[in-house]
Amino acid sequence: MPTLSADDQRLLARRQSALGPSYRLFYDEPLHPVRGEGVWLFDADGRRYLDAYNNVPVVGHANAAVNAALIAQSQLLNTHTRYLHDNVVQLAERLRALFPAELDTSVFTCTGSEANDLALRVAQEYTGRQGLIITRHAYHGVTMALAQCSPSLCPPAAHVEVIDPPAFQGMDAQAAAAAFAQRVDAAAEALEARGTPVSALLLDTVFASDGVHIDAAPILEAAAQAVRKRGGLFIADEVQGGFARTGRWWAFGRESVVPDMVTMGKPMGNGHPIAALVLKTPLMEVFGKRCRYFNTFGGNTVSAAVAMAVLDELERMDAPTHVRRVGGHLQQALQSLAAQHGSITQIRGEGLYWGVQLQSGSLASAVVNHLRQAGVLISTSGPLGDTLKIRPPLPFETEHADLLAGALDEALRVRA
Amino acid sequence: MPTLSADDQRLLARRQSALGPSYRLFYDEPLHPVRGEGVWLFDADGRRYLDAYNNVPVVGHANAAVNAALIAQSQLLNTHTRYLHDNVVQLAERLRALFPAELDTSVFTCTGSEANDLALRVAQEYTGRQGLIITRHAYHGVTMALAQCSPSLCPPAAHVEVIDPPAFQGMDAQAAAAAFAQRVDAAAEALEARGTPVSALLLDTVFASDGVHIDAAPILEAAAQAVRKRGGLFIADEVQGGFARTGRWWAFGRESVVPDMVTMGKPMGNGHPIAALVLKTPLMEVFGKRCRYFNTFGGNTVSAAVAMAVLDELERMDAPTHVRRVGGHLQQALQSLAAQHGSITQIRGEGLYWGVQLQSGSLASAVVNHLRQAGVLISTSGPLGDTLKIRPPLPFETEHADLLAGALDEALRVRA
Numbered sequence: 144m145p146t147l148s149a150d151d152q153r154l155l156a157r158r159q160s161a162l163g164p165s166y167r168l169f170y171d172e173p174l175h176p177v178r179g180e181g182v183w184l185f186d187a188d189g190r191r192y193l194d195a196y197n198n199v200p201v202v203g204h205a206n207a208a209v210n211a212a213l214i215a216q217s218q219l220l221n222t223h224t225r226y227l228h229d230n231v232v233q234l235a236e237r238l239r240a241l242f243p244a245e246l247d248t249s250v251f252t253c254t255g256s257e258a259n260d261l262a263l264r265v266a267q268e269y270t271g272r273q274g275l276i277i278t279r280h281a282y283h284g285v286t287m288a289l290a291q292c293s294p295s296l297c298p299p300a301a302h303v304e305v306i307d308p309p310a311f312q313g314m315d316a317q318a319a320a321a322a323f324a325q326r327v328d329a330a331a332e333a334l335e336a337r338g339t340p341v342s343a344l345l346l347d348t349v350f351a352s353d354g355v356h357i358d359a360a361p362i363l364e365a366a367a368q369a370v371r372k373r374g375g376l377f378i379a380d381e382v383q384g385g386f387a388r389t390g391r392w393w394a395f396g397r398e399s400v401v402p403d404m405v406t407m408g409k410p411m412g413n414g415h416p417i418a419a420l421v422l423k424t425p426l427m428e429v430f431g432k433r434c435r436y437f438n439t440f441g442g443n444t445v446s447a448a449v450a451m452a453v454l455d456e457l458e459r460m461d462a463p464t465h466v467r468r469v470g471g472h473l474q475q476a477l478q479s480l481a482a483q484h485g486s487i488t489q490i491r492g493e494g495l496y497w498g499v500q501l502q503s504g505s506l507a508s509a510v511v512n513h514l515r516q517a518g519v520l521i522s523t524s525g526p527l528g529d530t531l532k533i534r535p536p537l538p539f540e541t542e543h544a545d546l547l548a549g550a551l552d553e554a555l556r557v558r559a
Numbered sequence: 560m561p562t563l564s565a566d567d568q569r570l571l572a573r574r575q576s577a578l579g580p581s582y583r584l585f586y587d588e589p590l591h592p593v594r595g596e597g598v599w600l601f602d603a604d605g606r607r608y609l610d611a612y613n614n615v616p617v618v619g620h621a622n623a624a625v626n627a628a629l630i631a632q633s634q635l636l637n638t639h640t641r642y643l644h645d646n647v648v649q650l651a652e653r654l655r656a657l658f659p660a661e662l663d664t665s666v667f668t669c670t671g672s673e674a675n676d677l678a679l680r681v682a683q684e685y686t687g688r689q690g691l692i693i694t695r696h697a698y699h700g701v702t703m704a705l706a707q708c709s710p711s712l713c714p715p716a717a718h719v720e721v722i723d724p725p726a727f728q729g730m731d732a733q734a735a736a737a738a739f740a741q742r743v744d745a746a747a748e749a750l751e752a753r754g755t756p757v758s759a760l761l762l763d764t765v766f767a768s769d770g771v772h773i774d775a776a777p778i779l780e781a782a783a784q785a786v787r788k789r790g791g792l793f794i795a796d797e798v799q800g801g802f803a804r805t806g807r808w809w810a811f812g813r814e815s816v817v818p819d820m821v822t823m824g825k826p827m828g829n830g831h832p833i834a835a836l837v838l839k840t841p842l843m844e845v846f847g848k849r850c851r852y853f854n855t856f857g858g859n860t861v862s863a864a865v866a867m868a869v870l871d872e873l874e875r876m877d878a879p880t881h882v883r884r885v886g887g888h889l890q891q892a893l894q895s896l897a898a899q900h901g902s903i904t905q906i907r908g909e910g911l912y913w914g915v916q917l918q919s920g921s922l923a924s925a926v927v928n929h930l931r932q933a934g935v936l937i938s939t940s941g942p943l944g945d946t947l948k949i950r951p952p953l954p955f956e957t958e959h960a961d962l963l964a965g966a967l968d969e970a971l972r973v974r975a
Contacts, residue, residue: 158647162648163844167853174642178636179637200638204638213629218626221829222615232578248577249578254670285677287679287680290680427579427580432580
């Protein structure tokens with residue numbers, strides 16, 4: 144394994160001293176990028192890396208149109224939502240146009256964590272209940288309330304019931320949906336028995352930290368019906384799956400389900416901290432009677448301008464169509480690799496979000512580090528860390544998919 | 560009361576439709592600003608308003624140096640802290656230099672809410688306890704955990720004990736400190752009796768939402784001693800008081816106390832969403848053993864560049880000295896008004912954070928709306944809304960203080 148430069152070793156020591164033990168770095172040899180452009184990152188030595196990992200810069204690193212909007216509004220005015228301003232209203236209207244009619248109210252926050260945390264508060268106020276159903280290795284954010292329902296971070300709290308994520312490939316679609324709905328129902332029953340009936344089912348619609356499970360079966364629809372029958376709400380966490388990532392504006396759109404609330408974040412500002420909760424008006428009316436909600440930076444004039452520029456860019460490139468085209472190409476390349484490499488046990492995903500499950504977590508880690516040395520950036524996912532996580536900026540083209548597949552082919556030949 | 564223009568009426572209706580009932584506006588006639596510059600806001604008709612309210616744009620609206628840093632780094636690279644990068648390390652080192660030596664570790668978030676929420680998580684993990692002591696009308700943020708300890712938003716939870724804020728003007732300093740410490744001790748005892756011993760005392764160091772109480776007595780020091788004697792930590796919430804607002808870098812610096820944790824937010828990025836928790840390393844070591852913490856946008860390359868530019872600007876203007884000078888002038892002007900207007904019952908504050916208590920909440924509201932029509936922006940605070948809240952961007956000069964005092968004089972003559 145190559146060693147860090149003397150400069151980077153000094154920086155690493157200073158980092159550990161000033162940031163403390165909660166900060167982690169990717170890769171055995173950490174990457175030190177200094178510049179980004181489209182799907183590329185460049186390190187301090189000018190070496191370039193194909194970014195097949197970062198979903199936040201959804202319209203590409205250092206996107207010029209997004210930066211132009213950021214600059215123009217920052218030079219005019221950055222202020223909060225307790226003054227009248229066009230930007231936050233326009234952004235809310237543009238989001239609303241991307242959802243089924245019932246999802247007509249937007250509340251802006253700075254992070255997906257804040258959006259998910261608010262969704263839980265609304266669910267609790269609306270239902271008068273505390274219980275929560277999530278998947279086994281879910282990750283929903285970093286606040287105290289979310290850490291309690293993010294088993295990939297911390298053990299779940301007593302009011303949280305954990306169910307297995309869907310993993311039904313090859314199974315009949317209706318039977319798969321019924322099986323997942325049955326898990327939701329059993330979890331709701333367990334919560335009732337514990338005296339904390341269910342307020343909501345909270346699902347990452349691509350099940351990213353569970354290892355990426357995007358199934359053809361109508362499992363979200365069946366799960367939503369099951370939780371509603373028990374008096375709970377269905378919250379779609381689209382922080383990972385949203386903004387055309389799967390070839391649809393929202394990952395829940397692969398089914399006919401309409402969630403009660405949808406949260407979004409990471410790619411919304413292409414790196415600028417903006418996130419949102421989009422929900423049915425009656426829910427916010429009940430919440431608003433009992434609680435105020437004001438987020439100092441959420442939906443400020445600059446954040447709203449940036450988020451609109453990201454929507455402009457996604458629309459300009461017709462992101463859903465682009466993602467389906469390049470994603471289809473990537474899927475074929477990955478399937479071709481799976482036919483050659485017995486070390487690949489399963490491929491799951493859609494559009495430009497893929498999980499490539501390998502025989503072990505140690506192999507996945509070796510492959511990720513090999514690729515980093517070969518100039519291609521990905522990471523791992525799943526409870527055992529055995530799944531390669533691939534989710535590039537959306538300007539990813541078929542040539543980049545081929546480059547990634549070629550490097551992965553070589554990594555598997557060397558490491559498996 | 561003047562009515563909104565037809566354009567603004569349409570915008571208001573669209574806003575209510577798209578943003579829902581949790582969004583509120585300031586003033587009987589909402590303000591529609593379109594441009595900011597220094598301490599001035601300009602509305603759609605080109606009318607200018609003296610901003611004596613907004614603490615977020617701490618180095619002035621549309622600050623050119625901060626925007627230059629924002630633009631330069633956005634055009635290079637915006638990425639997270641799991642890659643090596645100089646910016647987040649440099650920012651942590653610069654923050655550390657502004658604190659007593661024990662406060663040597665920084666964790667970056669996007670909002671003061673996220674910083675306070677993390678502080679509570681660290682306190683609970685470190686002490687193995689849940690209980691919390693706060694003041695009666697405290698506001699600490701919008702997450703579920705913080706709403707439970709922000710009585711100005713929602714009723715407090717069962718593990719939260721509420722004490723009266725300090726209000727000891729005229730009392731002997733040592734007696735005042737002892738009285739406040741006694742409240743902390745009694746609250747800790749009550750929490751123990753309820754089976755939820757205290758993990759932390761969380762105090763806004765300027766007691767902003769309690770009505771602005773900045774006392775000469777060493778109350779923070781005495782309170783910290785009292786909670787530590789009971790096994791709890793002292794968290795200084797500097798989201799309102801930090802970054803030279805009171806004429807010191809941190810409001811807790813008016814005493815000799817060293818908090819166990821300090822949170823900061825609002826002014827840190829002059830409007831860009833960045834916030835931080837600064838704490839003693841051993842606390843984060845205990846937390847880090849049990850929990851990971853990763854904030855996608857927190858401390859990203861752009862946010863860190865912006866926060867450093869804000870520190871540069873504060874240092875360039877020697878903000879603490881400037882604030883003491885202009886704040887002293889403002890204090891004299893307010894005291895002179897109090898001598899003329901019986902409707903002013905008390906003046907509290909320091910530097911450029913002042914609370915002017917009036918005879919009633921309805922008078923305070925009338926004065927705030929009168930000033931808005933006169934082109935001067937302030938708001939109200941305190942449990943009864945009877946306290947005028949004055950906290951301008953720090954480039955506020957003595958001439959602006961005179962303008963504010965003149966307008967306030969007239970408003971009190973007309974409205975009281």
